[in-house]
Amino acid sequence: MTDNGEGLRLGKDLVGLKDLSREQILGILDTAEPFKEISERPIKKVPILRGQTIVNLFMEPSTRTRISFEFAEKRLSADTVNISSSGSSVQKGESLVDTARNLEAMRIHMVVVRHGSSGAARFLADRIPSNVINAGDGQHAHPTQALLDLLTIRDRFGDIEGRRVCIVGDIQHSRVARSNIWGLLKCGAEVAVCGPKTLIPAGIEDLGVQVFGRVEEGIEWCDVLYVLRLQLERMQGGYVPSLREYNRVFGISSSRLQQAASDMIVLHPGPINRGVEIDSAVANGPRSVILPQVTNGVAVRMAVLYLLAGGQPEFAESAKGEDK
C-alpha cells in the first residue's frame, strides 16, 4: 500500500454498502473526483474500458439510473447492451440466472442489474463470474445512489463525518434509504429518519438511527434533508391515507424550511412527485442539490466501473500463481 491510496480493492461485485468498509466507501468517492472532470471535456471519453462489454439488465423501470450507468460506461469506452424485461425472453419466462448465463456465453465482462426482488443482485453475483453491480434490488439496496448522495454531501460540506442527515418518507420500502443509512453511518454521519409510523421499520433505532415523529423536528436538527419519493402504490397499500394528507404532514415546503439552518441542503433521489413529498419551490430552490446529485451519479458510477474492472482479486491471484 502506498501513501496515495493505490491498491483500493472492492472485490468482484458491488451489491450493497453494508459489505464495504469506510475506507472502501471513501476510496470510491476519492476515485470519483477526477472522473467529474471527464464529463466537462470537449471529448467526454477516455479509453480505459475499451473492449469491455457491459450489460445493463434492467428488470424494473428506470430512467435516471440506467442512463447514468450508460453514460458512465460509454465515457469509459466500454461497449454496452441494454436489456429490459419487456421485449426480452424474460417475458417468455426465462429466469434471471438463465438470462445472465446466456449473456456470459456471448463473452461479457460486467452486468449492471436492476431487479424488483430483494437479494437479486447477490443471487446473480454468486452464480456468474462477471462483475455484478447492483443498480437497485427490491427493497434491499441501491449502493450507487447512496454513493452519489455521499459525494454530493461531501462536495457541499467538505466532510461527511459528524453531519446530521434526516431521511424523510417511506423508510420501510426504500432501498435508497437503506443504502444511505449504511453508507452515512460508516462515514461517521448522524442519521435520523422521519415519516408516517406505518412506514418506519420496527427496530431501526438499533442501528443507531434517531426517529422523529414530526418533520419539523428533523428539519431543525439536520444539515442534510433527504426527501424520499412517495411511491404512489403505498397509498393503495393503505400505508398513507391520501397524498394530500401526506403532503400536509410530511411535505417539504418553503415555509417548513424557515426553521432550518442557513446552510442546510435538500437531496432527493428522483423522480420527484412535485406537491407530494416536496414542493416545487423547494425542489427548484437554493437549498436543492438535486441536479448536482445527478451530475455526481455519472462520476461515481465511472469510479465503480473502473475499480471493479481493474481489481478482481480472485482472478488477479490466480493469474499470479500461473506466472510463478
Add this chain to the structure above:
Amino acid sequence: MPTDPIITQTLFDESATKNLLLELAQQIGQTVPPAAHLVLVGIRRRGDSIAESIGEHLRGIRGTLAIGSLDITLYRDDFGQIDSLPRVGTTVIESSIDGAHVVVVDDVLYTGRTIRAALNELADFGRATKIELCVLIDRGGRQLPIQPDYAGHFAEVAPGQEISVRVPTIDGAWGVDLVDRSAALAGSSEVGEE
C-alpha cells in the same frame, strides 16, 4: 546477503537540478516562436512540478504562457495487466489547446509509453498546432518511436536501475538519484507487497 541491497547515488543535487530546469527553460524560450500560444503540460505526479518550475523561468524570458497538468492513468496500455490499480488523478488544462504550441513535460523518459498515453489524451482536448516533449532526464530504453525535443540530461541506465527525480511538492527538495535495485531483486524472489 547485504543488509541494504538498494544502492542510491545522487546524480544531481538541489542546485544542479535547478540549473537543469533553468537550462530547459532557456532552450524552450529560444526555440518556441514568441507569437506562439505556449502551453506547458506536466504529466502527474512529478512532471507537473517540473512544468511549474520551467514555466516560472519562462515567464521571465517570454510573455504569457499557460500551464496544465495531465493524469494519464485512464490512457495507460497496461490496464488489467498490472497488479495494483493505479489511483486516478485530476487533469487540469485551463486554456483550450486548439492552435497552441504544447510542450509536454515529464521527469524521466524511459519506454515512451507514458508519452504515447499523454499524446492520446491531449488529442481529446483539442488540436494543437505543435506538440513537443521536454524531459528532465532521458534514460534511454525506448519501446516506442518517441524522442525528446528538450532533455536536461541523458543518462545510460541499465535495466534493474532506475532514475528517481525528487520534486519539492512531493519529496521536499529538488534532486535526481540513480537507484540500483538489481542486488535486491537478485537476492530475493519477492515481487512486491501488492
